[in-house]
Amino acid sequence: MEVLVLGSGYAGLTVAHRLREYVNDVKITVISRNRTVYENTIFPALLTNDVNVEDTKFDAQEAMELKGNSFIEAEVQRIDPQSNEVKTSKGTFDYDYLILALGGAYEENFYKIPGNQFAFMHHPLSDFLKIKERLGQADEIDAVIGNFANSPIEGPSYQLALIVKNEIIRRKIKGRVTLITQSPRGVFGMLPLENISKQANSFFEKQGIELVKGDSIAEVRKDKVVTKNGKEIEANFVSILPRLSAPEVVAKVFSDDTYYVPVELPSFRTKSFRNVFAVGDLAQGMVPARTARGAMIAAENAVSTIIKELKGIERPYYKQGILCMFHGGGVAGLLRFDVFDKPRANFIINPLFSKIKIIYSRMLVNSAFNVPFHAAPPL
């Protein structure tokens, strides 16, 4: 029996760790383009020197081999679910179960944004390092930060806006920060709870951040941003989180017009192939926001299904919800959203959450994403 896991992010490694806890007669192979893996949710803290690059990374090959799993550092080039085969830069592999965990196509989509050469993308490490350099050198910052349309996670934009504002104040330079939110309700406006957005909007405005609600970045020019609603905002610092979709190598085989891989819930089994599961940023989720925590919960649920089929062992399924600790330089907070009998949420502002976020990030890095508890309610 062979399980092939494509991708070594939060979702892929969670599947590989958890499966190995229950089966020792199955070959588990992780294929991913880099054996060095970065814990990217902590990248905003690089900008404030609360963590170093070294603190954000680990060696996934070493972690997998310690568990008795194999790791192949290779590019996935083609997936053929009819013949149960995956072609990579290091040969072709077959499988009994396939886990698609290749994340989202942030980079592919960023380069499609008109004028992207005038903007940063607050996603990869390389851009966070460029943003840091820019913030350290600029003597005036007119920042516009936001998402491209239909982008399913705004938390990184919120954090960057707070950090840039904090840097303007700390370095006593001239500047302003405009944050564009996709929802007309503003910050966290995608949640079905208006009071949370009101509270969050007023918090951001108190920090001196200008909010442009119900809009998104459509185009960047040398000295301005053009929004989807046609607004032009002058800027000498622009950072964008692009639209998200399944990467091309997956999308062309599995995606529908939602750009994600359609799955059965809560198992995250693909709707098209019974032995293929899709977890993390590339899959349709239980909540619209695409998060690392959501990716790990999806992975737990996929493992529950496979373990039941292979061993008859019952494990719980979990709800996805949102649990987001944000680090904003001088300020920090937490957003929790779960649906029980009805939707419930809390938005709590407390600088302690930036410390807790750093501790949690250490746990993720030191365990190679093998955390036992995601604070998720069982279904």
Ligand SMILES: Cc1cc2nc3c(=O)[nH]c(=O)nc-3n(C[C@H](O)[C@H](O)[C@H](O)COP(=O)(O)OP(=O)(O)OC[C@H]3O[C@@H](n4cnc5c(N)ncnc54)[C@H](O)[C@@H]3O)c2cc1C
């Ligand atoms: C700045 C920032 C802050 C964030 N903050 C939070 C937060 O506070 N909380 C939270 O829950 N989420 C947060 N997120 C979101 C979170 O990082 C993502 O949801 C998460 O990375 C998704 O995990 P994944 O396993 O699906 O994909 P990824 O972590 O992207 O892993 C995908 C893996 O697949 C590999 N891969 C891709 N294509 C190929 C290929 N063709 N061949 C071989 N390998 C390939 C990649 O190298 C990678 O190892 C944040 C994101 C950013 C950018």
